[in-house]
Amino acid sequence: MTSSLRFRAAVVSIVLFAAFLGIWHLATRSTGAVGNMSPEYAKLMGLTATQGKSAMPGPLDVGAKLWEHLRQPFYDNGPNDKGLGIQLGYSIARVGLGYLLAVIVAIPLGFLIGMSPLISKALDPFIQVLKPISPLAWMPLALYTIKDSSVSAIFVIFICSVWPMLLNTAFGVAAVRKEWINVARTLEVGTVRRAFTVILPAAAPTILTGMRISIGIAWLVIVAAEMLVGGTGIGYFVWNEWNNLSITNVIIAILMIGIVGMLLDQILARFTRMVTFPE
Amino acid sequence: MTDKFISIEGIARRYPGAGGGETTIFEDLWLSMKRGEFGCVIGHSGCGKTTVLNILAGLDQPSEGAVIVDGQAIEGTSLDRAVIFQSHALLPWRTVLGNVAYAVTSKWRNWDRAKVKAHAQKFIDLVGLTGSEHKRPSELSGGMKQRVGIARALSITPKIMLMDEPFSALDALTRGTLQDEVRRICLETGQTAFMITHDVDEAIYLADKIFLMTNGPGAVLAEIVENPLPKDRGRIDLHRHPLYYALRNHIVDFLVSRSKTFAATVTDYDPRNVPVVRPGKPELVVAAEAEDSIEASWPSVARPSTSA
Incomplete structure (x- = not known):
């Protein structure tokens, strides 16, 4: 059926x-x-x-142009004429780097917040204020301090993907069932081993859900960020083709952004399934 | 006294009350058990049974008093005291073997994989789960889950096994078989066990000593009932034993009426010398009186043959 x-x-x-x-x-x-x-x-x-x-452009125009792009995804004819594959590669690399930095910061910090009510209460006002800030609002400050547009874009990805991961990790860790913690306690399991053998597996589905939300937001933001910083990336490509008045290329870029976004989400969904346990 | 393996000495547990005062769950509780004994605590909900067990386990701290196990005051949790949780508390992302092995590696940190596995397997076999080692808790029935919980607790060869209503979430049939298993294992290994239960028959079948607690707040240990039934009692013909109904009626009578009125009626209560009763034995007046009164008001209760 x-x-x-x-x-x-x-x-x-x-x-x-x-x-x-x-x-x-x-x-x-x-x-x-x-x-x-x-x-x-x-x-x-x-x-x-x-x-x-x-x-x-009609579907036939777009299809013909798409075929052209797919046949030659990695050509490089100078700064304003690069293959779609190269542009997407730049974007994915930026997202990957910013996202990885966010994972490195958010998960340990989330653990700390989840395990310590003191830290949780102390950091709460900062998180509440910083979380709703549009990641692009950080851009001028990033450009001014970092002085490198590419690194600034990575910073923007970092700052936008850190919050869902941080909050979900903290929530997942704080919500670990008391009885599992008690099992570890009665077995005299030390703090570090308890964190890795009980809290991490128990909170993993929640953490992965946060990571999945983050990768979605990061992929949304990278297009806008690249439109601002320029140079390379799929976001820059969209803006550049708009300036060229090549609506066909804009449509193709939109399609590609959608497909890559879906793939990133599916990868995280698969990881989430791997750590999810039935009760 | 030297034969006190477990000695609870004047513990109290208080929680901050609503109006700034304190709510006393129980206070000045004294209780002791010998090595190899099986103790059961019976009392109504809210009398602090679970709190007593948690204090014994080290999961909770008493507001006053101390607990001494094997000559040492306990501080926090210990691998000497294994807990079987009411909700089995298995780690759902681990297999049956993984759950037991987790406990084994916690106790013997430098054992290699093969040794841990062999040791865990021994206890999985002991509780009759051979063949289900690689199943996850979600694939097991409630009774099987609790068997894993028992295997996990036994695998660390604890000095005391603590059980918080371990079978209350199971159906009657499963409960019966698991009681048999626990009794067999405890008799074979000489395991000291401390259990909390609501079930009078469970206590009669398993326990050597039954601790009766009055209603909380301000609960006290009213009396210690020594089980007069023979060690080799079986669950099937338990109720045919001549002393069974005397014992059962004594406990039920306590739960139904005396647990409420105890504080008001008993004036010379000494928490350090709680009366020990052996229902059915002629030298005991308390038990005999209780039996008489029930028999007078409800004669059929005292006739084992009719309700068997």
Whole structure:
């Protein structure tokens, strides 16, 4: 029954996708010659004026361009003309680095907050004030102090992914069942061993959920951050293609951002499943 | 006295009350047990039974008094005192073997893997879980989970086994088999055990000494009942023993009425010398009186043959 449900869902998905492409195609197709004009004038004006074609690229244009990009993802023709693969690579590297730094800071600090009511109460006001700040608001300060746009982008990723991880780790650690802690206590398990053998596995699903939220936010923020800092990355690519008025490339970039975001989320989802235990 | 293996000496537990005062759960509690004895505490909810057990385990501290085990005052938890939790408290991300091995490695930190595994296996076999070593707690029934809990507690070869209503969450059939297991293991190994229960029959079957506590707050240990039934008693024909109903009625009578009125009616109560009673034995007046009064008001209760 489940496989048939899955099959039927896939059919509906494909039908919806086909309908979307069809409508898109119909809405952007050429309507034929608009009027008589000299061929030279027509050439200057382009298809939009002469054939009644929409300024929006159709699915066929996007598909052709996408194929071009996929065939050559890593070409490098100078600062403003790099392959999509290279641009995505820069973005993923920045996200990866900022995220890793956030993991290194947030998880031990979250443990401390979760285990010590004193630290928890003492740090709470800072977290409450810092958490709602838009990560991009840090950008000028980061650029001023770090003086390097690429590192600033990494800092922005760090600052935006640290909060969900920190709060989830603290919550997960504080919510570990008392009886499991008591088991460790009656077995005279030391603090460090208790942290690794009882608290960490018990809190792991909550921690991983925080990490999953963080990677989503980090991937959202990197596009905006790269639009600001420029140079490289998928966010810069989007802005650069906007300046080139290449809507086709903008659409392709949007699609790629979506796909990479989904993959990152799926990777974390898989890790979450690995540490989740049934009770 | 030298034969006190466990000696609870004048402990009290108080919690800060609502109006700035203190609520005393119990105070001036004295209790002792010999090595190899099985003690059961019976009392109504809120009399501080669990608190007494937690203090014995070292999970809780008494507000006053001390607990001495094997000649030493206890400080915090210890591998000498294993706890079987009511909710079994297995680590769900570990297998059966993993849960027991966790306890084994906690006690013998420098043992290698094979030795730990062999030792853990021995106790898994002992509780009858051979073949389920690699299952996770979520795949086990309630009774099997509690067996793992027992194996884990026994695997560290504790001086005392502490049980907080270990079978109360199980169905009657499973409870019975597990009681048999616990009794067999305790008799075979000479394990000293201290258990909390609500179940009068469980206490009669398992315990050598039954500690009756009055209702809290301000609960006291009213009396110590020595189990007059023979050591080789079986669960099946327990109720056919001539002393069974005398004992059972004595305890039930205490729980039903005397636990409430104890403080008001007994004036010469000395917490350091709690009366010891052996129901059914002629030399004991208290027990005989209790039996008589019940028999007079409800004669059928005293006839074992009819309710068997």
